[in-house]
Amino acid sequence: MSKEIPYKIYLEESELPKQWYNVRADMKNKPAPLLNPATHEPMTVDELSGVFCRELAEQELNTTDAYIDIPQEILDFYKMYRPAPLVRAYCLEKALGTPAKIYYKFEGNNTSGSHKLNSAIAQAYYAKKQGLKGVTTETGAGQWGTALSMACAYLGLDCKVYMVKVSYEQKPFRREVMRTYGADVTPSPSNTTNVGRAILEKFPGTTGSLGCAISEAVEVAVGTEGYRYVLGSVLSQVLLHQSIIGLETMAACDKYGIKPDTIIGCAGGGSNLGGLISPFMGRKLRGEADYEFIAVEPASCPSLTRGKYAYDFCDTGMVCPLAKMYTLGSGFIPSANHAGGLRYHGMSSVVSQLYDDGLITARSVEQTSVFAAAEQFARVEGILPAPESSHAIRVAIDEALKCKETGEEKTILFGLTGTGYFDMVAYQKYNDHEMSDYIPTDEEIAKSLANLPKF
Ligand SMILES: *Cc1c(COP(=O)(O)O)cnc(C)c1O
Numbered sequence: 001m002s003k004e005i006p007y008k009i010y011l012e013e014s015e016l017p018k019q020w021y022n023v024r025a026d027m028k029n030k031p032a033p034l035l036n037p038a039t040h041e042p043m044t045v046d047e048l049s050g051v052f053c054r055e056l057a058e059q060e061l062n063t064t065d066a067y068i069d070i071p072q073e074i075l076d077f078y079k080m081y082r083p084a085p086l087v088r089a090y091c092l093e094k095a096l097g098t099p100a101k102i103y104y105k106f107e108g109n110n111t112s113g114s115h116k117l118n119s120a121i122a123q124a125y126y127a128k129k130q131g132l133k134g135v136t137t138e139t140g141a142g143q144w145g146t147a148l149s150m151a152c153a154y155l156g157l158d159c160k161v162y163m164v165k166v167s168y169e170q171k172p173f174r175r176e177v178m179r180t181y182g183a184d185v186t187p188s189p190s191n192t193t194n195v196g197r198a199i200l201e202k203f204p205g206t207t208g209s210l211g212c213a214i215s216e217a218v219e220v221a222v223g224t225e226g227y228r229y230v231l232g233s234v235l236s237q238v239l240l241h242q243s244i245i246g247l248e249t250m251a252a253c254d255k256y257g258i259k260p261d262t263i264i265g266c267a268g269g270g271s272n273l274g275g276l277i278s279p280f281m282g283r284k285l286r287g288e289a290d291y292e293f294i295a296v297e298p299a300s301c302p303s304l305t306r307g308k309y310a311y312d313f314c315d316t317g318m319v320c321p322l323a324k325m326y327t328l329g330s331g332f333i334p335s336a337n338h339a340g341g342l343r344y345h346g347m348s349s350v351v352s353q354l355y356d357d358g359l360i361t362a363r364s365v366e367q368t369s370v371f372a373a374a375e376q377f378a379r380v381e382g383i384l385p386a387p388e389s390s391h392a393i394r395v396a397i398d399e400a401l402k403c404k405e406t407g408e409e410k411t412i413l414f415g416l417t418g419t420g421y422f423d424m425v426a427y428q429k430y431n432d433h434e435m436s437d438y439i440p441t442d443e444e445i446a447k448s449l450a451n452l453p454k455f
Contacts, residue, residue, distance in 0.1 A: 008085040009252040016083055017247035018070055020240045023278040024350060025066035026285040029357055031236065031349035032324035034060070035311060040455055043321050051218060051320075052237075053228045055126040059237040066282070068240065070122075077121045077154060078244070081110035086252040087416075091380040093400070100403035102396060103258065104416040105249045105276065106383065111177070112147035114386065114418030115272050116232050119241035120147035123230040124155050133226035134158025138188065138213030141341045141388075142167055142174030143418060144232030149181035160227075162188040162216045166207035174422050188213035195219050195317040209333050210344055215317025222319075233269030234314070234323075234348050242275025245415065250279045253413075260291060260413035262399055266391035267295040267304065267362070268341055270348030276415040281354065294399075295351065295362040296391040298370075299439045300338040303328050303347045304355055304362035306445055310452050312346055322453060325352040329448030335438040339367055339426035340387020345448075365394045366437040371430040373397050374420070386418040387426055 024030055033042035048057035059068065070078075089102040107115035127135050134157050139145030145161040152159035161183050168175055168187035178185050188208045189196040195215040199206065206212075214231070221229035232238065253260060263280055265273030273295050283289040295304055303326045313330040314320040327346040334343045347355075354360045367387075374390035376397065377383070385393060396414040403410055420427065429435040 005088050005256055005258070007090060008087050009256060010085055011083045011248060011251055013079070015251055015255070016078070017244060017251065018075065019067040020070055021243040021247055021279050021282060022062060022066055022068060022240050023243070023274070023281050024063040024236065026282045027353065028285070029353055030063045031353040034321035034323055037318060037322050051222060051229050053127045053130045053132060055129070056123060056237050059240055060235060071125060074122055074125050081117065082244070083248050084109060084245070086249055089381055092377060095376070095380045096397065096400050096404065098400040098404045099407055099409045100400040101409070101411045102400055103260070103411070103413045105245060105413070106416045107245060107272070108383065108386070108416065108419040112143055112150055113421065114143040114147065115242060115245060115275070116144045116147035117150060118244050118275070119232065119238045119271065120144070120151040121154070122241040124148065124151035124157055127228055127230070128155045128157055132157070132228055134160065135228055135230045136160040136162070136217040136221040137230050137232065138162045138164070138210060138217045139232070140164045140167055140210045140213070140343060142171050142178070142422065145178050145183065145185070146174060146181070148230065148232070149178040149183035152183065153181040159183040160217070160220060161185045162190070162213040164188055164208040164210060164213050170425060171422055188216050190216060192216070193219045195319070199316065209316060211316035211330055214315035215319050218315065218319050219317070233271040234344065234346065236348070236350055238271040239274035239278065239348055239350050242271045243278040245272065245275040246277060246279040249276065249413070259411060261410040262292045262294060262412050264294045264296060264392045264395050264399070264412065264414040266342060266388050266415070266417060267297045267347065267351065268388060269344045269346070270351035272415055272417045274348055274351050277360070281359065284359065293360040294395055295355065295360055296395045297362060297364050298334070298338065298342050298391065299364040299366045299437065301328065301334040301343050302364040303345065305364045307347070308449050308452070309352060309356050312452055314346065323349050325349050326355065327452070328445060329451050331451055332448040335440070337436050337438055339429065339435065340370070340390070340423060342388050342391065363395055365391055366439070368430065368435050368437055370394050371427070371435060383416065384420050385416060386420040387423050389415070389417040392416070
């Protein structure tokens with residue numbers, strides 16, 4: 001025990017996880033099933049297989065197998081950028097003057113700049129294995145589209161990305177990275193789909209949304225021979241792939257006798273948080289250990305803290321299955337001044353159920369305080385964090401400062417999901433004191449929730 005804790009803990013190749021962990025197997029209350037939007041019956045593997053490739057459809061509905069083997073080809077790809085380091089934030093602790101011990105799992109050490117590659121390679125692999133020609137997807141901030149482009153290039157698959165128009169225009173370099181990896185990138189809404197044309201007609205000049213880009217990508221996948229649709233978060237299959245984050249973290253903690261008290265993650269669609277906490281949650285669910293879990297979301301897009309737990313559409317065009325989740329309504333779009341990611345209207349059904357069962361807590365934070373935390377972190381730890389990741393940094397710092405007052409020496413662990421090099425316009429706004437906060441009113445949220453499907 002009590003080995004000297006290195007600044008960075010890297011697992012040996014022989015210690016890396018060879019299976020993903022499916023937390024649904026240990027959940028007493030399973031997440032509610034996806035429903036067919038026409039019949040309101042639970043979706044079957046056959047039905048899902050029209051949209052997703054078969055093996056992923058099976059993973060999506062698998063609530064019983066706790067461990068699922070990671071195919072060797074995926075393990076080989078993971079070796080290009082994993083293990084991800086578990087870093088002891090000695091410099092941040094010192095700067096804060098806290099007795100707390102702070103650790104972060106850094107997922108930004110790859111060209112896509114985030115954890116998304118963990119699921120992109122898995123989804124591309126199963127598509128290739130099924131003999132498909134290509135995949136379609138949407139991307140908002142661009143990290144998912146980049147990760148998927150990299151995975152598709154590696155495996156020789158076509159990749160069509162619908163990129164939310166505002167990001168397409170504001171982040172031209174993200175777009176070029178995707179094109180460099182061979183992806184075909186279309187700003188959404190576009191006139192290449194029925195859904196896109198309908199939205200453009202109804203809202204001329206719209207700058208798009210994730211929900212709309214999803215509808216376009218699904219329409220093209222379903223209508224093109226040899227194509228399927230893939231999604232970078234929210235789905236249970238994505239949480240499963242992202243469990244690699246938590247499994248590596250837990251192995252590193254166990255190796256050095258580190259026992260986290262509080263585990264913090266930012267929550268957009270819930271996949272990075274779900275992946276980080278899954279194996280720890282498994283221990284909690286089996287009564288082997290206890291942890292406090294905190295999901296952190298933007299105050300401008302507060303699905304857990306102010307949304308409703310209900311069945312909702314996953315996309316604007318209402319072509320996807322219905323999912324029971326904490327949601328702000330599928331038409332909810334964060335205010336225009338919202339800078340950094342985490343802008344999806346709903347939350348993973350797994351995270352939603354765990355939250356509803358009181359096993360996870362949630363907090364919302366305002367973006368100026370998020371960027372303040374990002375800068376404080378960058379200046380002492382060196383890494384320039386993604387705005388999304390900085391939501392977790394904010395709460396980790398807040399928790400560490402509480403310990404400074406109480407003298408508590410607790411261990412705080414957070415997920416540092418990525419780097420922010422493509423987010424410098426947002427950093428610029430913050431540095432120029434031009435960034436503002438916006439919190440939606442109760443009326444705005446109620447108005448959006450009034451459009452939840454009724455049945
Ligand atoms: C996509 C992304 C997130 C949000 O992840 P979810 O799994 O959807 O919650 C957080 N951080 C970074 C860097 C991302 O790219």
